[in-house]
Amino acid sequence: MTVHNSKPRVTLRDIARHVGVHTSTVSRVLNPGTRQMVTEEIAEKVTRASEELGYRPNAFAQSLKTNRSFTIGVMVPDLTNAAFALIIKGIDNVLEASGYSVIVANTDNSKERAKRNLDKFRERHVDGLVIATARRQDELVADCRADATPFVLTVRSTTDIGVSSVVSDEIIGGKMIISHLAQLGHKDIAYVAGPQFLSTGFERYQGYVQGLAQVGLEAKPDLFAEGEAFTEEAGRRAASKILATRQKFTAIVAGNDLMALGCYDELLANGLRCPKDISVVGFDDMPFAGHFNPPLTTVHTPLLDVGAEAARILLEQIEEPDVPPRNQKLRPELVVRASTGLAYG
Amino acid sequence: MTVHNSKPRVTLRDIARHVGVHTSTVSRVLNPGTRQMVTEEIAEKVTRASEELGYRPNAFAQSLKTNRSFTIGVMVPDLTNAAFALIIKGIDNVLEASGYSVIVANTDNSKERAKRNLDKFRERHVDGLVIATARRQDELVADCRADATPFVLTVRSTTDIGVSSVVSDEIIGGKMIISHLAQLGHKDIAYVAGPQFLSTGFERYQGYVQGLAQVGLEAKPDLFAEGEAFTEEAGRRAASKILATRQKFTAIVAGNDLMALGCYDELLANGLRCPKDISVVGFDDMPFAGHFNPPLTTVHTPLLDVGAEAARILLEQIEEPDVPPRNQKLRPELVVRASTGLAYG
DNA sequence: TAAGGTTCTGCAATCGTTTGCAGACGACAA
DNA sequence: TTGTCGTCTGCAAACGATTGCAGAACCTTA
Numbered sequence: 001m002t003v004h005n006s007k008p009r010v011t012l013r014d015i016a017r018h019v020g021v022h023t024s025t026v027s028r029v030l031n032p033g034t035r036q037m038v039t040e041e042i043a044e045k046v047t048r049a050s051e052e053l054g055y056r057p058n059a060f061a062q063s064l065k066t067n068r069s070f071t072i073g074v075m076v077p078d079l080t081n082a083a084f085a086l087i088i089k090g091i092d093n094v095l096e097a098s099g100y101s102v103i104v105a106n107t108d109n110s111k112e113r114a115k116r117n118l119d120k121f122r123e124r125h126v127d128g129l130v131i132a133t134a135r136r137q138d139e140l141v142a143d144c145r146a147d148a149t150p151f152v153l154t155v156r157s158t159t160d161i162g163v164s165s166v167v168s169d170e171i172i173g174g175k176m177i178i179s180h181l182a183q184l185g186h187k188d189i190a191y192v193a194g195p196q197f198l199s200t201g202f203e204r205y206q207g208y209v210q211g212l213a214q215v216g217l218e219a220k221p222d223l224f225a226e227g228e229a230f231t232e233e234a235g236r237r238a239a240s241k242i243l244a245t246r247q248k249f250t251a252i253v254a255g256n257d258l259m260a261l262g263c264y265d266e267l268l269a270n271g272l273r274c275p276k277d278i279s280v281v282g283f284d285d286m287p288f289a290g291h292f293n294p295p296l297t298t299v300h301t302p303l304l305d306v307g308a309e310a311a312r313i314l315l316e317q318i319e320e321p322d323v324p325p326r327n328q329k330l331r332p333e334l335v336v337r338a339s340t341g342l343a344y345g
Numbered sequence: 346m347t348v349h350n351s352k353p354r355v356t357l358r359d360i361a362r363h364v365g366v367h368t369s370t371v372s373r374v375l376n377p378g379t380r381q382m383v384t385e386e387i388a389e390k391v392t393r394a395s396e397e398l399g400y401r402p403n404a405f406a407q408s409l410k411t412n413r414s415f416t417i418g419v420m421v422p423d424l425t426n427a428a429f430a431l432i433i434k435g436i437d438n439v440l441e442a443s444g445y446s447v448i449v450a451n452t453d454n455s456k457e458r459a460k461r462n463l464d465k466f467r468e469r470h471v472d473g474l475v476i477a478t479a480r481r482q483d484e485l486v487a488d489c490r491a492d493a494t495p496f497v498l499t500v501r502s503t504t505d506i507g508v509s510s511v512v513s514d515e516i517i518g519g520k521m522i523i524s525h526l527a528q529l530g531h532k533d534i535a536y537v538a539g540p541q542f543l544s545t546g547f548e549r550y551q552g553y554v555q556g557l558a559q560v561g562l563e564a565k566p567d568l569f570a571e572g573e574a575f576t577e578e579a580g581r582r583a584a585s586k587i588l589a590t591r592q593k594f595t596a597i598v599a600g601n602d603l604m605a606l607g608c609y610d611e612l613l614a615n616g617l618r619c620p621k622d623i624s625v626v627g628f629d630d631m632p633f634a635g636h637f638n639p640p641l642t643t644v645h646t647p648l649l650d651v652g653a654e655a656a657r658i659l660l661e662q663i664e665e666p667d668v669p670p671r672n673q674k675l676r677p678e679l680v681v682r683a684s685t686g687l688a689y690g
Numbered sequence: 691t692a693a694g695g696t697t698c699t700g701c702a703a704t705c706g707t708t709t710g711c712a713g714a715c716g717a718c719a720a
Numbered sequence: 721t722t723g724t725c726g727t728c729t730g731c732a733a734a735c736g737a738t739t740g741c742a743g744a745a746c747c748t749t750a
Contacts, residue, residue, distance in 0.1 A: 056464070056467055056468050057468060058409070058468070058470070059468045059469045059470065060405045060406075060408045060409040060414070060470065061405075061409055063405045064403070064405040064406055064409055069405070071448075071469075079430050079431075079433055079434045079437070080427070080430055080431055080434050080632070082425070082427060082430070082632075085424050085425050085427070085430045086424075086425055088424055088449070088451075089424045089425050089451055092424070092449070092450075092451050093451075096450075096451075096458075096461075096462075101448050101450075101465055101469065102448065102449060103416075103446050103447065103448050103449075104433070104437070104447060104448075104449050105437075105441075105446075106433075106434055106437050106438075106441075113441075116441075117441075119401070120446055122401055123401050123402060123403070123404045124404045124416075124446065125403070125404065125405065261633070261636055264636070287425070287427075288606070288633060288637070291606055291609070291636075291637050291638065292633070292636050292637065292638065293636065293637065293638035293639070293640075294638070295638075
């Protein structure tokens with residue numbers, strides 16, 4: 001019981017002194033890769049001493065020497081968005097198992113903040129990066145390419161080729177929705193779009209357009225409105241714009257579930273019932289989408305898997321820097337709930 | 346244009362050589378605290394060179410020398426739970442501004458994983474810890490106290506005294522609910538409890554009991570059931586248990602919003618309507634609680650502020666290690682929506 | 691017994707900073 | 721001119737690990 005246990009950090013030297021060997025020997029014992037270089041007898045003594053003294057390697061010193069930090073940076077636009085929380089969880093699950101720690105950066109959709117965070121990642125010498133904030137054209141990504149540290153894009157990708165990414169196949173998702181809606185007899189289908197400078201926003205819309213074409217329908221300009229963000233408010237405003245054209249439609253496809261929620265709000269405010277008057281469908285299948293009123297039909301994006309897969313690819317890229325970049329698209333799934341029904345009229 | 350730009354990291358020595366001074370001088374220039382030690386003329390040259398060469402300090406080397414990592418560890422039980430995502434965001438917002446990075450650890454409610462993560466935090470020499478996973482009695486916390494690194498508990502606190510914490514005032518929250526329910530004429534109020542080994546679970550229940558006493562009611566054992574976790578499923582099972590007693594009641598207070606959702610499910614399955622037959626109220630006011638069916642009456646916990654305040658206290662504790670621990674309780678707020686109505690009968 | 695070959699262990703340099711100490715230099719006063 | 725004081729800069733030793741190299745110790749074989 002010391003009076004004021006300030007910080008009796010145990011170092012290799014303490015162990016070395018305790019056992020009567022050199023620090024390099026201790027180091028060798030403690031590193032699995034070099035352990036067989038030293039006599040079993042000594043090795044045992046060292047291990048024991050290390051445990052008794054409660055040795056913890058100093059990560060700084062290790063990293064300084066080896067240039068590996070076992071740390072990876074994750075950049076997300078909004079932690080509060082359940083989708084990104086899921087992504088992080090997926091990433092953390094596989095990284096934790098490999099001894100890596102994740103440093104998160106929340107950019108709140110600010111370019112400056114993203115840049116600042118990227119710099120901080122570099123100072124901290126992260127071994128790799130996963131970026132979930134990319135715009136379709138993104139300087140930040142260009143910046144990363146100039147650098148040698150591996151990174152993979154996730155959820156949102158860019159138009160660049162030659163960079164790894166793992167995302168959901170948004171185009172298929174869009175087509176699934178249209179096919180579902182068409183079966184219910186819908187012909188006039190509005191689109192409340194997410195930002196078109198994001199791959200998610202853009203490709204989901206492409207899926208919608210292609211899906212329409214497949215069933216012999218056409219996208220009408222009046223039935224399209226782009227929100228400035230993937231938020232409930234933006235969704236509501238976009239829906240309101242479409243409503244204002246007084247163009248007839250019986251269904252709305254929203255850029256994501258949040259925007260779909262905004263559509264709910266706007267429909268309600270206009271005395272329209274969902275799905276009786278207007279069907280609504282979203283993207284993501286965020287947690288509790290099944291508890292909304294009405295339960296939301298939406299495209300389930302396998303976010304946990306997307307995150308996990310991104311982490312796996314990153315790990316691979318770290319171990320094997322010369323392996324070519326990979327682009328993975330995971331298949332989404334339509335989950336039909338109560339916000340879509342037969343077209344009226 | 347080098348052929349294979351491997352990693353031309355710029356160090357102090359490069360700058361020193363470039364300018365023709367010693368590294369120590371460069372170091373002094375680049376550290377605001379010591380910059381006035383060197384002649385303005387040289388200082389200027391150094392700064393310029395540093396910018397031209399694109400110098401980035403090596404965080405490892407710095408930390409190794411100074412024993413400060415400007416890194417703090419955050420431990421949460423479940424990233425996917427919107428409540429904790431909010432907490433992290435609150436923390437990150439204030440920490441980012443002070444130049445700190447946050448390393449997150451997701452324990453998934455596993456003690457082993459928590460311990461592992463704590464060890465990793467120590468290896469990485471985090472300057473501080475914020476812990477959102479504490480049980481009312483928690484060895485992990487005891488473990489932390491033995492150590493000299495500052496930490497603060499958040500969301501969930503322990504029975505220990507002498508450790509800093511910032512939480513929502515759960516007891517008041519519980520009382521608010523009862524007072525609201527009593528005004529609506531409810532007399533038989535069931536409690537679907539969260540785990541009682543967590544301070545949130547425990548204190549919310551205490552608030553319920555005290556609130557009941559204040560309005561001259563009594564807590565009936567039959568109307569209490571404890572879920573094993575703060576989840577929808579656990580909430581549903583607990584609700585089912587209470588229903589099975591066939592005891593009369595007109596309202597349920599749930600341990601949190603997720604459990605309240607579980608109550609919705611069970612009521613629905615039993616042909617009971619909310620709020621017509623049974624009122625339901627939760628805790629947390631998680632995102633989209635207003636979009637549930639029916640919109641959930643719940644106690645709003647100021648999670649963003651809780652996180653931010655925790656970060657602030659931690660920072661204070663890092664700068665000033667001898668300041669006594671602080672326990673902060675933020676005031677919650679009842680938000681009345683559509684899941685509570687007049688008591689029938 | 692000596693030569694040759696294998697293990698094993700210690701030495702010392704190194705990673706990129708920070709920082710106490712001391713020397714260099716100029717200025718000023720006596 | 722000399723002494724003293726201040727200001728600035730360089731030297732070198734850390735911080736705690738890893739690792740190529742060389743030498744010591746042992747074993748084998750002739």
